[in-house]
Every structure is written in C-alpha cells, then in structure tokens.
Amino acid sequence: RWNGDERLGTQHLLRSVNMDTDQYQMGKSKIFIKNPESLFLLEEMRERKFDRFARVIQKAWRKYIAWRKYEEMREEASSILFNFKERRRNSINRNFVGDYLGIEDRPELQQFLGKRERVDFADSVTKFDRRFKGIKRDLILSPKYIYLIGREKVKKGPEKGQIKEVLKRKIDIQNITGVSLSTRQDDFIVLHEPEYDSLLESIFKTELVSLLCKRTEELTRQKLKLNFSDSIQFKIKKEGWGGGGSRNIVFSRGQGELVAMKPAGKALTITIGDGLPKNSKPTKKGIPQNRGFGKTAPARAAPPAPSGRCGNGAPRFSRDSQMSREQMYSKPMKGPAKSRIGLEMPSLPKQGATTKARKSVNINANMEFMKVPDEGVAGIQRRRSISKRPLPAVGRPKPQPRTPKCRALYQYTGQDMDELSFDVNDVMDLLLEDPSGWWKGRLRGKEGLFPGNYVEKI
Numbered sequence: 306r307w308n309g310d311e312r313l314g315t316q317h318l319l320r321s322v323n324m325d326t327d328q329y330q331m332g333k334s335k336i337f338i339k340n341p342e343s344l345f346l347l348e349e350m351r352e353r354k355f356d357r358f359a360r361v362i363q364k365a366w367r368k369y370i371a372w373r374k375y376e377e378m379r380e381e382a383s384s385i386l387f388n389f390k391e392r393r394r395n396s397i398n399r400n401f402v403g404d405y406l407g408i409e410d411r412p413e414l415q416q417f418l419g420k421r422e423r424v425d426f427a428d429s430v431t432k433f434d435r436r437f438k439g440i441k442r443d444l445i446l447s448p449k450y451i452y453l454i455g456r457e458k459v460k461k462g463p464e465k466g467q468i469k470e471v472l473k474r475k476i477d478i479q480n481i482t483g484v485s486l487s488t489r490q491d492d493f494i495v496l497h498e499p500e501y502d503s504l505l506e507s508i509f510k511t512e513l514v515s516l517l518c519k520r521t522e523e524l525t526r527q528k529l530k531l532n533f534s535d536s537i538q539f540k541i542k543k544e545g546w547g548g549g550g551s552r553n554i555v556f557s558r559g560q561g562e563l564v565a566m567k568p569a570g571k572a573l574t575i576t577i578g579d580g581l582p583k584n585s586k587p588t589k590k591g592i593p594q595n596r597g598f599g600k601t602a603p604a605r606a607a608p609p610a611p612s613g614r615c616g617n618g619a620p621r622f623s624r625d626s627q628m629s630r631e632q633m634y635s636k637p638m639k640g641p642a643k644s645r646i647g648l649e650m651p652s653l654p655k656q657g658a659t660t661k662a663r664k665s666v667n668i669n670a671n672m673e674f675m676k677v678p679d680e681g682v683a684g685i686q687r688r689r690s691i692s693k694r695p696l697p698a699v700g701r702p703k704p705q706p707r708t709p710k711c712r713a714l715y716q717y718t719g720q721d722m723d724e725l726s727f728d729v730n731d732v733m734d735l736l737l738e739d740p741s742g743w744w745k746g747r748l749r750g751k752e753g754l755f756p757g758n759y760v761e762k763i
Contacts, residue, residue: 322350375401382515383586389533391490391580393562398587399720401512403427406443413470414443417454422447425516431506435541435552437568439506442473446513448520451476451496453503474503478520483530485537486510487556490580491564495539495554502539504554709735711746711760725753735762 307314315336319329324346330337338344378401386392406427408414418424426446431439432453443454453474459467476498485495494510496503507513514531521529535556543549552571559565559576567574712732719726727733727748736752737745744757 318347322346372400375403378512378515379587381519382511385515385518385531386486386511386583387586388583389531390486390488391583392585393490393580395720396508396511397581397585400722403512405429405509406445408445414445414454417452417470417472417475418445418447425520426509426513428507428509428513433504433506437552437566437573442505443470444505444507444513446516446520449478449524451478451481451517476503478517479524481517481521481529483532484514484517485532485534485539486514487535487537487554487575488533488583489535489556489558489575489577490562491556491575491577493554493575495537497539501542504539504552709762711735711744711762713760715759717755717759719753719755721754723753725751725755727755732763733760735760 324343328339328343404424404427408424408427424445424447428444430442430444432442433439445452452472455471455473456468457471459465459469480498481496483497487493492506492508492510494505494507518529537554538551540551554573554575556575559578561578565576710732713727713729716728717726725746725748731748733746733748735746742757743754745754
C-alpha cells in the first residue's frame with residue numbers, strides 16, 4: 306500500500322516496469338504516455354497483479370474450507386470412540402491431515418493406485434505377523450481399497466540388490482467384516498476379513514477408523530461393525546502345510562504412555578497406562594490465542610517428557626556427550642544481523658576544540674609516571690578514547706532486553722497448526738511460560754507452543 310505522494314507513487318510504478326523517461330510526460334493531474342505499447346505494458350502488468358491477488362485469495366479460502374472440513378471429521382471421529390475407548394492426551398485435539406506420506410511427490414507409491422484414484426488416508430503403520438513381530442508398511446486408503454506396501458530387495462535382473470516397493474496386500478473395503486480395538490489408549494487395530502485378519506498399529510488410528518466407517522457405509526449401505534474389547538481374537542494366514550489358526554491379544558493396565566508387549570506362544574499381552582477418560586471430547590479451536598497466547602490455559606495437558614526413546618521423542622543424551630551431541634544434531638545457525646548506526650548520528654568533536662579538554666591535558670601533565678605505556682594497537686585505541694568525547698545520550702542505541710533461551714532435550718513434532726516442532730539440541734527463544742505446561746517460543750522466525758518439559762532453560 307502506497308501512503309506517499311501520488312506523483313511519486315506514479316513515478317515508482319513507471320520505474321518498476323522499466324519504462325524510459327522519454328516515453329511519458331508528467332502533468333499536474335495526469336500522465337501522458339507516448340507509445341501505445343507502453344500503455345499495453347502497464348495493462349498487462351495490472352492483469353498479472355490481479356491474477357496473483359486472486360490466487361492468494363483462492364488459496365486462503367481453500368485452506369479455510371479444508372480446515373473446517375477436517376474439524377468436522379475430527380468431531381465425527383471422536384463420536385465413534387466416545388464412551389468406548391480411552392484417548393491419548395497428545396492426539397485428542399490433533400488436526401486431521403489425511404496424507405502423511407506425501408503421495409503426490411512419491412511416484413513409487415502412485416504406481417499401485419488406479420488412474421485418478423483419490424487418496425483419503427496414507428501413513429506408515431506397523432504390521433504384526435503370526436509371531437507378533439512388527440514390520441513397517443505403507444498403508445494407503447482409497448474410496449474402494451486399502452493398500453499395504455512393503456519393500457524387498459530385488460534378487461534377479463539388472464536391478465539386482467536394489468530395494469523396491471512391493472504391493473503386499475490389496476484389501477477390498479467391502480470385504481471387511483469388522484474392526485476391533487481395545488478400550489485402552491493404545492494404537493492397535495485389527496481388520497477382520499473372511500480370509501485372514503490384519504493386526505496393525507497406527508498413531509492416527511482415529512482418523513483411519515472414521516474414514517473406513519464412512520467408506521464402508523457408502524459402498525455397502527451398512528455401518529461398519531466396531532468391537533471394543535480388552536481381549537481380541539484374530540485369524541492368521543495359512544502358509545504351506547502348517548499355519549492358520551488364530552491368535553489372542555490381551556490388554557491390561559500398566560504404567561506410562563508407552564506400550565509394553567509380552568508375546569507368549571499364541572497370545573500377546575499388551576500393557577499401557579491410563580489415558581483420558583472414555584467420555585473425553587476434543588475442544589473447539591476457533592481462536593488459537595486461547596491455547597497459551599492469552600490468559601486462558603490450553604485445554605489439553607502438556608505431554609510428559611519421554612523416557613528413553615518413544616514415538617514422538619528422541620533419546621536424551623548425557624552431559625558428558627556434549628561434543629558428540631552437537632556434531633549429530635547441531636546445524637549451522639545464521640548469526641543475528643549486525644545493527645547499523647544511522648547516517649544522521651552527530652559527528653564527534655575535534656580534538657582540542659574546547660577549553661575544558663585543553664585544561665585536562667595540562668592538569669595530567671605531571672602524572673606521566675601513572676600512565677600505562679601506549680604501545681601497539683591497544684595504545685592507539687586508548688589515546689583515541691581519551692581524546693574523544695562520548696556520544697550524546699540522544700544518539701546512543703538503547704540496550705535491548707535479553708530474551709531468555711532454552712535448549713531442546715527431546716525431539717518434538719507439532720501436532721497442531723500453532724505448535725512448534727524442533728529437534729534435539731535446538732536452541733529457541735522463550736517467549737512465555739504458561740502454568741499449564743505449554744510454553745511459547747520462537748525458532749528460526751516461527752513462533753508456536755511446545756511442552757515445557759521437553760526443554761531446559763539456558
């Protein structure tokens with residue numbers, strides 16, 4: 306927005322399009338352009354600006370529509386688990402994203418999808434076999450199918466030894482007879498099918514189950530059967546002469562938010578601490594300032610500091626390994642820009658310009674034995690400081706208050722738009738400490754919230 310003189314603003318526009326001064330003439334209230342081509346150039350530049358403004362408005366509107374859509378999806382997903390399953394403190398207010406793998410930028414995963422097949426959900430999950438050993442799989446949910454994609458080493462051909470993506474299983478949503486979950490705050494989910502079942506673990510299980518229920522109802526006109534129990538039985542795949550049968554999973558109360566798995570033959574015991582009550586619901590997020598930026602405390606509690614290694618935390622290093630930690634996690638940080646003193650600063654008075662300065666030299670003439678020898682660069686600097694008067698108080702820059710800083714002890718990935726993500730050993734500015742445990746900080750120019758127990762003050 307131009308707030309200056311209209312004449313200067315017009316000249317600024319003409320210079321921005323590199324129009325020569327002989328192509329126009331400035332009048333009192335009008336501008337006269339010599340060639341029609343110059344006028345066409347201005348009109349074209351204006352059209353480009355309008356197109357850019359329209360794109361910005363469209364992008365902001367689409368972002369708002371997507372945010373509102375995912376808010377409704379989160380409310381629907383919460384109603385599915387309401388009064389049936391405990392909720393995690395770190396995920397009940399998390400925004401839904403859908404594609405957590407970036408399918409648009411990964412053609413190696415797009416090859417398994419149909420032409421123009423939409424992706425409703427994509428995430429990296431853990432699949433467990435008959436011996437309860439977990440292996441990573443890429444799960445993609447489309448309106449009709451569920452794809453489980455793994456990776457294998459090529460044994461033959463020109464690409465021998467390379468790791469390639471392989472489609473491990475393609476599940477038709479219409480063939481899913483039900484979904485089983487526990488009543489605890491764990492992330493396990495069992496997909497039941499006529500042939501054999503699939504035991505998966507996904508931190509975004511709520512979003513996955515809600516989309517799966519919606520797609521099942523669209524295809525079969527029936528609601529998906531959900532089973533909430535602390536004892537789940539599922540079928541396994543038949544392999545060769547043996548195999549088949551079933552496996553049992555038992556969920557029990559433990560301590561902490563980390564899952565402890567104890568396999569014993571055909572049974573698996575999973576222990577985990579208590580989560581939020583089953584009747585917990587996500588809070589409204591109309592105004593981000595209500596979550597630590599203002600006087601109101603955040604609705605959800607700050608997550609506890611991870612012990613050892615967990616899904617959203619990195620291992621904490623001892624203070625003895627400071628050098629190795631800096632080499633592993635530290636990144637070159639650009640230093641703060643040097644402050645420049647304005648050109649309007651008053652000039653220094655010349656040496657001996659005042660009578661007071663001359664008198665001070667005569668008074669100290671008999672004190673030669675008290676002086677420090679003026680040798681080298683230090684002596685020159687010392688003589689300059691004695692001979693020159695200090696700057697006037699008006700021109701001196703005021704000292705800036707020092708912003709407190711803190712260092713990250715664990716890695717944290719923001720689960721909301723107003724949260725800050727950081728890695729181990731990142732140093733950030735500490736802007737606000739909230740009694741609820743959510744602190745506000747600034748890292749690389751971005752401000753946001755983060756758990757206070759994930760950092761230490763420095």
